[in-house]
Amino acid sequence: MLLPLLLVLVLPVMLFAGTLGTLMALGIEIPFMKGPEPPTLQIPANPRPLAAYHRVGRNDLVDFETGQIRYMKMPPRSAVGSKLKGTTLSGEVAEGVVQAVATKEIQGATYPVFLLASGEEVPLPNVDEVGGAYLRLGNIIGRVLDREKSPNFGFTEGNFLPEGTRSGTVGGVPTGMKAYTLEASKLVGIHGLNIGDKFDLLASVPVEKVSSGGALSANGLLSASLIVDAQPARSRDQERSETHLIASDAQLITPVYRRAKTTSSSSLLNGTSSRTAPVEEVVLAVHELDVPSVTEVLGMNVPLTVVAHSGRPVAEQDNTAPEGMVRVVVTPRDTIPYTELNLSQLVPGGAREPRTILLAEEQVKDLKILARADQIVGRVVRRAKSPGTFFTENDFFPMGTPAGLAAAVPAGQVAYTIDASKMNGIAGLGLGDHFDLIATRPVDFQKMAQRIGAKDLAVSSAIREGALRLDAGAHTQVVLRGATVIAPPGSSAMRMHGTVTGSKKQEIQTPMMIAVSPKEINKLSEVLATGTQLTAILRAVDDADATPIQDSADPTEAVHVLDSMIGGDREPIVFLGERNSTPAKPLNLRDLLPREEVTPATDKAVQ
Secondary structure: OHHHHHHHHHHHHHHHHHHHHHHHHOOOOOHHHOOOOOOOEEEEEOOOOEOOOOEOOHHHHEEOOOOEEOEEEEOHHHHOOOEEEEEOOOOOEEEEEEEEEEEEEEOOEEEEEEEEOOOOEEEHHHEEEEOOEEOOHHHOOOOEEOOOEOOOOEOEHHHEOOOOOOOOHHHHOOOOEEEEEEEHHHEEOOOOOOOOOEEEEEEEEEHHHOOOOOHHHHOOOOOHHHOOOOOOOOOOOOOOEEEEEEEEEEEEEEEEEEEEEEEEEEEOOOEEEEEEEEEEEEEEEEEHHHHHHHHHHHHOOOOEEEEEOOOOOOOOOOOOOOOOEEEEEEOOOOOOOOOEOOHHHHOOOOOOOOOEEEEEHHHHHHHOEEOOHHHOOOOEEOOOOOOOOEEEHHHEOOOOOOOOHHHHOOOOOEEEEEEHHHEEOOOOOOOOOEEEEEEEEEOOHHHHHHHHOOOOHHHHHHHHOOOOOOOOOEEEEEEEEEEEEEEOOOOHHHHHHOOOOOOOOOOOOOEEEEEEOHHHHHHHHHHHHOOOEEEEEEOOOOOOOOOOOOOOOOHHHHEEEEEEEEOOEEEEEEEEOOOOOOOOOOEOHHHHOOOOOOOHHHHHHHO
């Protein structure tokens, strides 16, 4: 009876002891055999990688093997020297560096207490943050990550986007910026950049593709219609391009990734078919002001060059000019007369700040140079400025002057568009030059014949055909006096402001804009309509108010006619010379007629 009883009592104990020994030998923890764990800092961690712009949920922190939230457990003394944030026993928020850790009894329980450098004490249950890592789940769950999160690490504020941010790619777009999703092949140098990296976008833009009213022209890039090419015979295969800063301080939202792109094709035999091909894409954000320029360049199918910024902390740069020197803004490109300058026109391609040079303070004062950009932006430039030159007050029209050709028209004058191809001597005229315009008129023998009133048609024809010899065959007349060149032919000012429209018959081949007196409009229109030869006479720079040249005498004024009456017939007598002088001999109008030639056969017949 005792043996079965012993087997019933002893055998389970032996089996239980053997099982415990085996588990302990295998290193498996037995919960009921463990003593109470000492208090530790428990930092929540994610057991799996988390994607960027993902909203953290409770399941993202659960370890699927244990079914519990994963914590990183650290002894309290490991916090010494770290920054801690929590609440004191009195309910005040405390923040500072941990100097020491003590153990105190609080409400019947013993807890570690962190002693801060400020003298405040924070018990372990009231700790919210240690070394930047959050201890409370409320600070983690519901927040959106700003980049990919590696597993088994705690969460800090630097891992999250601002509270209230939406999850997804749009959450990574900074305020004031817009996102583009582009094929990576359009961005040279985009591979290798990570989330949050900043860069600039540059492009070599063909000038022929830039429209005068587009975003690029507004940012300082001139269209082809505004550029005077020094080589007009340039081959069409050689496009003129200019490097330009398209976007500055752009930010990478999503690095290069691959996705399947579906394309469809159709044929007569197979019909419509679809296939997928991998394509690399990237998401980037640009500032709102750069959106029009980026969109315009993308429409040109021009590759964009990515210029990455340094990832190191930005050191403060000392832009202070040396003593006695002043930084002066200069133009990086040719300026167009009568246009309003904006800040982008002062910034060279590929840069973010206006170009400046150092000049002595005395030189700036003596020449009255406008050194700062705010003294230049918004002003209407009076003349063309070469790259690298500074601005003075004389380079601009008065404040408030609107842009356009009207700004250059002097008071009391009007602007007139004329065809420069109809004038001689126009090639040497430049913007702002003063000149006189002379019309050369041939002698009007038809009018002279009418004055003589010859009845004989042969005599009238001889006069019209120039048989009457005069001292001069033409005379000059001053059509314009002191006219001003507003826009020379082929200049950027003419291309920018001088739009010429009309029928093909009235089309102006080489337009130029001049300022003339309103009283001279009728005379100028008359000589242009009659096709009279015109010659421009340039005035000296300091001779704008000098007395202009005078009209030459009309040669026909030297022809005088007296009527003689012989019987009932009228016979005109023509004299050449001044009215006060007495001609030696009147002209015989019959002598003006060509003599008839007599043939030899006729002479023999007469004999």
